[in-house]
Amino acid sequence: MIEVKNLHKSFGEAHILKGINTSFEKGKTNLIIGQSGSGKTVFLKCLLGLYDYEEGSIEYDGENFANLSEDKKRDMRAKIGMVFQGSALFDSLTIEENVMFPLRMFTKLKKEEMRERANFVLKRVNLEDAHNKMPSEASGGMQKRVAIARAIVNNPKYLFCDEPNSGLDPKTATVIDNLIKEITEEYNITTVINSHDMNSVMEIGEKIVFLKEGLKAWEGSRHTIFKTDNEVVTDFVYSSNLFKKVREAILKENS
Template sequence: MIEIKNLCKSFGDKDVLKDISTVFESGKTNLIIGQSGSGKTVLVKNLVGLLTPTSGHVLYDGRDFVNMEKKEQIMLRREMGMIFQSAALFDSLTVLENVMFPLDMFSSMNLTDRIKRARFCLDRVNLVDAEKKYPAEISGGMQKRVAIARAIALNPKYLFCDEPNSGLDPKTSLVIDALLHSITHEFNITTIINTHDMNSVMGIGENIIFIYEGKKEWQGISADIMNSTNERLTDFIFASDLLKKMRAAVKGKE
């Protein structure tokens, strides 16, 4: 579990995050949504230590990340997995070598055990047969699955995903969503997903935080969205006329 208490972040005289308090739950897919410029990315950067909050606290299972010594922060980061928007694989390494990279850097396993762990992770994302290929030889969806395998290689307690479906077709996006959801539950990970993908929101949104102009505007689950009376949330979710008509049709059947 990650708990945020009264988190604020300013750049000069511009307040980007404004007194945000919330909880990201273990074993659930926690989604952060909001318009571009709302503060989502700044929030995640504060969570992982790429930025330091102006005030407030970030608690990892009760451990205050903001006030930790640098050595303690480094140790805690080893409990985090990261999935970047671009997959961020190393072009010169094979799929297997990419997944092994964090194990080579941070684990005390011998080579045999590192290979075994990397293959386990690749098997978990259905990519064992691709272990000898290079990133340029596989599709974008497969690259994202390699990124997931690499992110879970060190068996993280916390998993951060930045727009994991960016650049993917709708069918492949559903595959990535299903993987993230199942892995989160299987390993009881606190998963935080920064996304614009409304299919993800409605499909795997077990705990959704809507950020509006730096503030937490709304929090709930995907099932609550259809009946929400928060106009800012509904304007964001149902931005297109088609989605508005679909929502009206669903509410009309109730």
């Protein structure tokens, strides 16, 4: 479980996060949603320890990340898996080497054992035949799956995903969403996903934190987001014509 208390973050004069309080639960897919510029990515980078923050705290299973020694921070980071928006695969390594990378850095496994583990997770993300390809030879969806495989290869306790299905077609996006949800349940990890995709919200949003201008505007789940009368949330949710029409149809049916 990750607990965030009164988190503030500024860049010069710009106050980006203005006191966020929330928690992300274990074994669930936790979504941070909001419009572009609402502070989602900054929030995620603060959670990952990539950005220092001015005020507040972030606790990983009761341990305040900022107060840990450098060595302990390093140990903690080894328990974190991250899927970046652009996948962030290492260009100079093959897909298999990318997946083996965390094992090479943090374990004493023999090369064959590492390869076996990498093959296992690549199979888990349905990429059995792509081992020797370079990242540049893989499609966007494949790159995302490799990034997921790399993130979970070391059995992380926490999985973070920054807009994992951005730039993907709806079918592949759904595959990626479901894969993340399955992995979260299978490994019982705390997953935090940064998204502005309403399909993801409907598919996998077990816990949703809605950000607006650096503040938590709403918190709930995929079951409650369509029932809320919080204007900020409804503005966002029904900004798409599809959802607007679905809502109108439901209201018509109910009346």
